[in-house]
Amino acid sequence: MTSPYETIPxxxxxxxxxxxxxxxSNRYTxxxxxxxxxxxxxxxxxxxxxxxxxxxxxxxxxxxxxxQALPEVPDLAVLVMPTRLVAETLAACxxxxxxxxxxxxxxxxxxxxxxxxxxxxxxxxxxxxxxRFIGPNCLGVVNPHHRFNVTFANFEGxxxxxxxxxxSGSLLTQMFRYLEQFQIGFSTGISVGNEADVDLVDCLEYLxxxxxxxxxxxxxxxxxRGRRFIDTARRIAARKPIVAFYAGGSEAGRRAAFSHxxxxxxxxxxxDGVFAQSGIVRADSxxxxxxxxxxxxxxxxxQGNRVIVQTHSGGPGAAAADACSRNGLSxxxxxxxxxxxxxxxIPHTGSMNNPVDLTFSRDPMEYFRSIPEVLLQEPxxxxxxxxxxxxxxxxxxxxxxxxLSEEEALQLAAQMAExxxxxxxxxxxxxxxxxxGFSYQNAEELIIRKILESGIPILPSPERxxxxxxxxxxxxxxxxxxxx
Amino acid sequence: MTSPYETIPxxxxxxxxxxxxxxxSNRYTxxxxxxxxxxxxxxxxxxxxxxxxxxxxxxxxxxxxxxQALPEVPDLAVLVMPTRLVAETLAACxxxxxxxxxxxxxxxxxxxxxxxxxxxxxxxxxxxxxxRFIGPNCLGVVNPHHRFNVTFANFEGxxxxxxxxxxSGSLLTQMFRYLEQFQIGFSTGISVGNEADVDLVDCLEYLxxxxxxxxxxxxxxxxxRGRRFIDTARRIAARKPIVAFYAGGSEAGRRAAFSHxxxxxxxxxxxDGVFAQSGIVRADSxxxxxxxxxxxxxxxxxQGNRVIVQTHSGGPGAAAADACSRNGLSxxxxxxxxxxxxxxxIPHTGSMNNPVDLTFSRDPMEYFRSIPEVLLQEPxxxxxxxxxxxxxxxxxxxxxxxxLSEEEALQLAAQMAExxxxxxxxxxxxxxxxxxGFSYQNAEELIIRKILESGIPILPSPERxxxxxxxxxxxxxxxxxxxx
Numbered sequence: 030m031t032s033p034y035e036t037i038p039x040x041x042x043x044x045x046x047x048x049x050x051x052x053x054s055n056r057y058t059x060x061x062x063x064x065x066x067x068x069x070x071x072x073x074x075x076x077x078x079x080x081x082x083x084x085x086x087x088x089x090x091x092x093x094x095x096x097q098a099l100p101e102v103p104d105l106a107v108l109v110m111p112t113r114l115v116a117e118t119l120a121a122c123x124x125x126x127x128x129x130x131x132x133x134x135x136x137x138x139x140x141x142x143x144x145x146x147x148x149x150x151x152x153x154x155x156x157x158x159x160x161r162f163i164g165p166n167c168l169g170v171v172n173p174h175h176r177f178n179v180t181f182a183n184f185e186g187x188x189x190x191x192x193x194x195x196x197s198g199s200l201l202t203q204m205f206r207y208l209e210q211f212q213i214g215f216s217t218g219i220s221v222g223n224e225a226d227v228d229l230v231d232c233l234e235y236l237x238x239x240x241x242x243x244x245x246x247x248x249x250x251x252x253x254r255g256r257r258f259i260d261t262a263r264r265i266a267a268r269k270p271i272v273a274f275y276a277g278g279s280e281a282g283r284r285a286a287f288s289h290x291x292x293x294x295x296x297x298x299x300x301d302g303v304f305a306q307s308g309i310v311r312a313d314s315x316x317x318x319x320x321x322x323x324x325x326x327x328x329x330x331x332q333g334n335r336v337i338v339q340t341h342s343g344g345p346g347a348a349a350a351d352a353c354s355r356n357g358l359s360x361x362x363x364x365x366x367x368x369x370x371x372x373x374x375i376p377h378t379g380s381m382n383n384p385v386d387l388t389f390s391r392d393p394m395e396y397f398r399s400i401p402e403v404l405l406q407e408p409x410x411x412x413x414x415x416x417x418x419x420x421x422x423x424x425x426x427x428x429x430x431x432x433l434s435e436e437e438a439l440q441l442a443a444q445m446a447e448x449x450x451x452x453x454x455x456x457x458x459x460x461x462x463x464x465x466g467f468s469y470q471n472a473e474e475l476i477i478r479k480i481l482e483s484g485i486p487i488l489p490s491p492e493r494x495x496x497x498x499x500x501x502x503x504x505x506x507x508x509x510x511x512x513x
Numbered sequence: 514m515t516s517p518y519e520t521i522p523x524x525x526x527x528x529x530x531x532x533x534x535x536x537x538s539n540r541y542t543x544x545x546x547x548x549x550x551x552x553x554x555x556x557x558x559x560x561x562x563x564x565x566x567x568x569x570x571x572x573x574x575x576x577x578x579x580x581q582a583l584p585e586v587p588d589l590a591v592l593v594m595p596t597r598l599v600a601e602t603l604a605a606c607x608x609x610x611x612x613x614x615x616x617x618x619x620x621x622x623x624x625x626x627x628x629x630x631x632x633x634x635x636x637x638x639x640x641x642x643x644x645r646f647i648g649p650n651c652l653g654v655v656n657p658h659h660r661f662n663v664t665f666a667n668f669e670g671x672x673x674x675x676x677x678x679x680x681s682g683s684l685l686t687q688m689f690r691y692l693e694q695f696q697i698g699f700s701t702g703i704s705v706g707n708e709a710d711v712d713l714v715d716c717l718e719y720l721x722x723x724x725x726x727x728x729x730x731x732x733x734x735x736x737x738r739g740r741r742f743i744d745t746a747r748r749i750a751a752r753k754p755i756v757a758f759y760a761g762g763s764e765a766g767r768r769a770a771f772s773h774x775x776x777x778x779x780x781x782x783x784x785d786g787v788f789a790q791s792g793i794v795r796a797d798s799x800x801x802x803x804x805x806x807x808x809x810x811x812x813x814x815x816q817g818n819r820v821i822v823q824t825h826s827g828g829p830g831a832a833a834a835d836a837c838s839r840n841g842l843s844x845x846x847x848x849x850x851x852x853x854x855x856x857x858x859i860p861h862t863g864s865m866n867n868p869v870d871l872t873f874s875r876d877p878m879e880y881f882r883s884i885p886e887v888l889l890q891e892p893x894x895x896x897x898x899x900x901x902x903x904x905x906x907x908x909x910x911x912x913x914x915x916x917l918s919e920e921e922a923l924q925l926a927a928q929m930a931e932x933x934x935x936x937x938x939x940x941x942x943x944x945x946x947x948x949x950g951f952s953y954q955n956a957e958e959l960i961i962r963k964i965l966e967s968g969i970p971i972l973p974s975p976e977r978x979x980x981x982x983x984x985x986x987x988x989x990x991x992x993x994x995x996x997x
Contacts, residue, residue, distance in 0.1 A: 057914040063907055070906070135862035135872065166862075183906040197828020203902050207953040248828055276828070281844045282835025285822075285868050314976040315832050338769075344681020344732055344760070348799050351766025360765045378619035378650075384769050388619060418687050422554070422667040423547055430541040469691040492798040 038161050039227065039235035041129045043172045043217050045105035047076040049096055049127065051118055052109030052134075053087050061109035062088070064133065064169065064179055071178045078103060095121065102126040107169065107179055112136030115165065116150045123158025130155075131179060132164030138223050139166050152225050160226075167222025168198030171205075171215055174241050180220065189214025190326045191319070192242035194221055194232030196250045197276075204319065210472060212481040213323055216241035230257050237265040243326040246318055247273040251295070252303065259307045266308030267511035270325040270504050273309045274318040275300045308507045310500050320493055321500040324486050328463035330505040331411035335361045336498060337404045338384035340416035341396065345491050346384035349414050349467060352495035358502065360384070361409045370403045393419075393476075397449040398456070405460040412501070414494050417468040417487055419476050446479040454483035463501055467494035522645050523711065523719035525613045527656045527701050529589035531560040533580055533611065535602055536593030536618075537571050545593035546572070548617065548653065548663055555662045562587060579605065586610040591653065591663055596620030599649065600634045607642025614639075615663060616648030622707050623650050636709050644710075651706025652682025655689075655699055658725050664704065673698025674810045675803070676726035678705055678716030680734045681760075688803065694956060696965040697807055700725035714741050721749040727810040730802055731757040735779070736787065743791045750792030751995035754809040754988050757793045758802040759784045792991045794984050804977055805984040808970050812947035814989040815895035819845045820982060821888045822868035824900035825880065829975050830868035833898055833951060836979035842986065844868070845893045854887045877903075877960075881933040882940070889944040896985070898978050901952040901971055903960050930963040938967035947985055951978035 034040065048068070052061030065079065065088060078099050079087035086092055093099055096106070096118075106122040108115055108130060115134050122130060137148035148165065155162055163169065169179035173188040180202035186209040195201045198220030208214050217239055219232050229247060236245045245265070252258050262271055277283045277295070304311045310325070312318040336358045340346030350360055360383040363371070371381050374395055380386040385404065387396065404413055421442075428438035457464045466487035472478040477487055488494035518524065532552070536545030549572060552561065562583050563571035570576055577583055580590070580602075590606040592599055592614060599618050606614060621632035632649065639646050647653065653663035657672040664686035670693040679685045682704030692698050701723055703716050713731060720729045729749070736742050746755055761767045761779070788795045794809070796802040820842045824830030834844055844867040847855070855865050858879055864870040869888065871880065888897055905926075912922035941948045950971035956962040961971055972978035 057911040063911075066907070066910060070910075140862065181907070182904040183910075185906065195828065197826065197831070199826030199902075200828030202904075203826060203829075203953060250831060274832070276831040276835050281838035282831055284844070284866065285827075285831035285834035285870075314836070314974060315829070316974045316976060342681065342683030342687060343769075344679065344684030345687075345799070347681070347734060347760040347766055347769035348758070350769035351760050352798070354765035360768070378624065382768065418683075420666040422669065423550070423665070426550060426554075426667075427541040427547075469687060471694075490798065490800045492800060 034238040034240065037235050037238055039231055041104045042131065042161065042163055042227070043170050043177070043219070043235065044175045045075060045103070045129070045177065047078070047101065047103040047105070049078045049080055049099060049103045049106040049122065051080045051107065053079050054081060055084060055087060060133070060181070063181055064107070064109055067178045067180055067183055070183045071173065072176045074176055076101070076103070096125045096127070097121070099125065104129060106130040107133065109133040112144070112147060116147065116154050119151060119160070119162070120154045120158070123154060123160055128158075128160050130160060130162040131167065131169045132162055132222070133167060133169060134164070135166040137165045137225070148223065148225050155226055162225070163219065163227045164222040165225060168202050168220040170217065170219050171201065172217040173215060174217070185209060187212075187214040188216070188241065190216050190241060190243035191246055191322045192216045192236035192239060192244065193218040193246045193248070194229050194236065195219070195248040196221055197248050198222060200248055200315070208319065211323060211486070212472065212478075213326070216243070224253055228253055230254050230261050233258075233261050233265055233271070237269055243269070244322045245269060245271045246322045247271065247309075248315070248318070249273055249275045250277050255303070259303060262307035262309055263511065266507055271307070271309045272312055272318055272321040272325065272500070273304060274312045274315055275304075308511050310504055310507070316493070317496060320488060320497045324463070324465060324497040324501055325504060327484050327486055328465065328501055329461050330508065331463050331502055332505070333411040334358045334502045335410045336412045336414060337407060337410045338414045338416075339400060339404060340384050341387040342416060342418060343386055343388070345416050345467070346386050349416070349491035349495060350384050352492040353414070353498070356495050356499040358495065358498060363407055364409055367403060367407045371400070374400050374403070393445065393449055397453050401453060401464065402456055405456060405462055405464065410462075412462050412498055413464045414491075414498065415464060415466045416491075417466045417477060417480065418470060419474055421474060442475060446476040449476065450479035450483040450485075453480065454485055457485060463498070465494050465498055467491050518722040518724065521719050521722055523715055525588045526615065526645065526647055526711070527654050527661070527703070527719065528659045529559060529587070529613070529661065531562070531585065531587035531589070533562045533564055533583060533587045533590040533606065535564045535591065537563050538565060539568060539571060544617070544665070547665055548591070548593055551662045551664055551667055554667045555657065555660050557660050560585070560587070580609045580611070581605070583609065588613060590614040591617065593617040596628070596631060600631065600638050603635060603644070603646070604638045604642070607638060607644055612642075612644050614644060614646040615651065615653045616646055616706070617651060617653060618648070619650040621649045621709070632707060632709050639710055646709070647703065647711045648706040649709060652686050652704040654701065654703050655685065656701040657699060658701070669693060671696075671698040672700070672725065674700050674725060674727035675730055675806045676700045676720035676723060676728065677702040677730045677732070678713050678720065679703065679732040680705055681732050682706065684732055684799070692803065695807060695970070696956065696962075697810070700727070708737055712737055714738050714745050717742075717745050717749055717755070721753055727753070728806045729753060729755045730806045731755065731793075732799070732802070733757055733759045734761050739787065743787060746791035746793055747995065750991060755791070755793045756796055756802055756805040756809065756984070757788060758796045758799055792995050794988055794991070800977070801980060804972060804981045808947070808949060808981040808985055809988060811968050811970055812949065812985055813945050814992065815947050815986055816989070817895040818842045818986045819894045820896045820898060821891060821894045822898045822900075823884060823888060824868050825871040826900060826902060827870055827872070829900050829951070830870050833900070833975035833979060834868050836976040837898070837982070840979050840983040842979065842982060847891055848893055851887060851891045855884070858884050858887070877929065877933055881937050885937060885948065886940055889940060889946055889948065894946075896946050896982055897948045898975075898982065899948060899950045900975075901950045901961060901964065902954060903958055905958060926959060930960040933960065934963035934967040934969075937964065938969055941969060947982070949978050949982055951975050
């Protein structure tokens with residue numbers, strides 16, 4: 030049975046069973062060869078038909094002189110070829126019966142001059158044959174759940190929950206490893222290019238229906254169908270969060286966007302209004318775009334803006350409190366029952382105010398379990414930030430000094446990290462409140478890696494954690510307003 | 514001959530030749546043991562005298578029952594012991610003739626009550642014996658150039674150029690690996706604690722004189738000697754940049770700071786005024802504090818605010834342009850001679866506006882050399898941002914497809930990275946303008962690592978790069994105003 034998701038026009042573009050590929054050769058530095066290689070490298074399981082005028086094989090696969098010669102009608106054509114050949118090639122695909130295409134080639138509307146007419150020709154060809162296409166001037170689609178990556182760079186990551194539609198293709202293709210360091214990844218990413226046919230609105234529809242996508246991200250230089258965009262986003266945002274970064278807000282950003290995709294960007298405040306109406310969470314930077322997606326995809330939505338900060342280090346704790354305050358989050362005092370439960374757990378040099386500061390944490394068991402357990406039950410708070418730092422070398426040295434071999438010490442450390450992170454994740458799940466970690470350490474540290482793997486985000490600074498928590502609170506308000 | 518630097522009161526605190534250590538034992542989980550271990554782990558070359566009431570050896574070293582029994586008068590005493598024993602121990606050190614101490618112990622003014630009087634007693638003891646001391650409630654000093662690290666965590670980094678005085682000790686001790694990922698490190702870091710004696714002003718004086726320190730960073734929750742602080746900072750800032758992060762600007766930050774060090778923080782705007790008068794570059798986050806220090810320590814100071822952005826990826830380029838614009842930096846158009854030189858280097862799908870966007874860069878030689886060479890000569894620009902991304906796996910695959918073994922390909926990649934980064938660094942040195950890279954990749958990528966090693970900072974996002982460049986421009990204005 031076909032699910033509604035599979036009937037969406039974009040479905041075959043992101044989940045093709047078979048592909049005709051134009052523009053790959055055996056010259057390895059060519060863009061097309063690179064992109065076909067990306068498909069092969071991820072282990073695409075469908076049929077691939079390279080089309081090449083003279084080569085009989087391309088990258089070890091049988092090549093065909095033209096699309097008419099193919100033994101079947103593929104779901105999708107990918108075109109990476111000189112600008113002037115694109116329209117006629119697309120027409121040939123149409124005649125063969127192909128109904129979906131990705132046009133990677135640039136040199137169209139974004140360069141002006143003849144390019145404008147050539148793009149109009151492309152659209153006319155597609156209309157004539159009832160085709161839908163992404164591009165031109167794009168990098169295509171990555172869908173790791175389908176082992177499909179047509180973008181320039183090899184996929185280096187994992188199938189994840191972040192859907193993306195991007196007016197910058199290279200941004201998409203260059204974030205694979207970046208996301209992987211946080212143990213997250215894309216569900217499906219679409220580089221929309223000039224949006225001559227498929228545009229952001231179509232992508233929103235697709236990503237809203239996509240079962241792998243928990244949160245939708247947008248990189249925007251311009252919005253082409255304003256009214257439709259707002260209505261569509263608003264409908265989706267009630268049940269699936271949408272986060273957007275807009276690059277054209279300043280004069281220089283606007284000029285850069287125009288060079289890039291020929292987009293006529295509007296003033297910053299206009300976009301503030303559009304995002305507010307659309308129920309979209311606006312990110313102020315690319316970094317925030319992915320931070321917000323991360324926490325929105327992994328955390329419960331808090332009931333309000335009251336947060337508890339737990340630290341064993343005054344500086345990061347104060348910085349987190351300061352950043353929370355600047356983002357409209359409040360740090361409430363604790364109820365008497367919370368204070369009573371905390372008292373035996375906090376040394377006298379520490380602080381039972383909010384931030385809770387242990388100063389020196391003797392026992393990771395208390396730091397990652399007993400204390401968060403108390404704090405997550407505080408009735409006057411909706412969320413929690415937890416500072417994470419482990420002096421790995423010191424811990425190893427202590428264990429070795431107590432008679433363990435290096436191997437035993439490593440094993441014990443691994444076992445403890447595993448246990449603490451699992452219990453912490455259990456606690457968080459049970460209480461239904463979001464908990465975000467923050468740290469200047471990264472997944473190279475065992476305990477950080479284990480906590481990340483357990484599904485708790487650890488942001489790389491107190492300020493980013495506070496902003497990410499703001500995004501959760503803000504989305505909670507959007508949902509309430511849209512009546513989810 | 515003694516240099517003026519060596520006569521500064523703080524010199525023996527950061528460069529002791531010999532240490533009396535109170536509070537270490539053979540119990541490895543104790544704080545004092547940990548800190549003595551930190552000293553040993555960095556390979557301190559002077560004499561260490563553990564003082565312990567009952568053990569005859571501590572961590573394999575001969576221990577002494579009391580300070581009077583020591584065979585010499587050490588330069589420095591380090592005290593990690595219960596609060597109530599600190600004053601009398603300090604007095605015993607004074608009687609022995611020790612003139613410098615680090616008091617790690619907490620439980621003084623920061624906890625209120627009896628603690629206030631105990632801190633006053635401590636100061637009285639020090640005055641009586643002509644002693645200078647850091648603390649109480651601090652983590653001490655790290656000076657990797659002297660192989661001296663008394664802080665809680667093992668030093669995991671390299672001797673560097675960032676001086677730091679911090680009202681958060683753990684912040685200092687927890688940034689070792691963080692800085693190392695950017696191939697930078699501390700010159701000397703001082704955790705000032707409650708500043709009962711040595712305070713931020715003393716640290717400024719010391720770090721200004723320290724030849725290893727190229728830039729001074731401050732983590733501030735309060736400033737105790739306002740007038741003196743401003744005068745001192747202003748004098749130093751004309752020739753050595755000072756960057757500060759203030760954590761007490763918001764209500765929650767203020768309360769957190771009070772819990773932490775008993776500091777009475779002031780409103781945000783007051784501190785804006787103090788930093789402006791002092792010639793200090795203000796960082797809005799801890800991340801910025803170190804970003805700013807990094808670029809101020811490694812880059813030329815630009816003559817003005819005009820920047821060129823070079824990218825092969827539209828999204829990061831537009832985001833960088835937008836962030837520059839939001840930070841008061843301008844992206845000028847190019848002079849005719851620059852355009853003439855650029856033309857043969859940019860493909861027709863690319864853009865010769867600013868940002869310069871190659872779209873697809875065929876040749877790293879052009880990307881990292883020919884094009885920056887042209888752009889750094891543009892007479893209408895003062896600085897440059899360069900987007901860095903390498904599709905490592907693709908490059909490797911191309912080289913292997915062209916017949917190289919994996920080993921040969923790796924070797925060729927290493928050789929190319931080495932050469933490109935060296936030439937790029939030469940170019941930058943010669944032109945006297947700052948060039949900052951930005952990337953979502955990190956030092957795991959060979960070319961990123963090599964460029965970092967060559968002394969060119971690569972910031973982890975376009976927004977951080979734009980802010981860091983702003984800091985350089987801002988410091989240039991400060992210098993001009995202070996008449997360096």
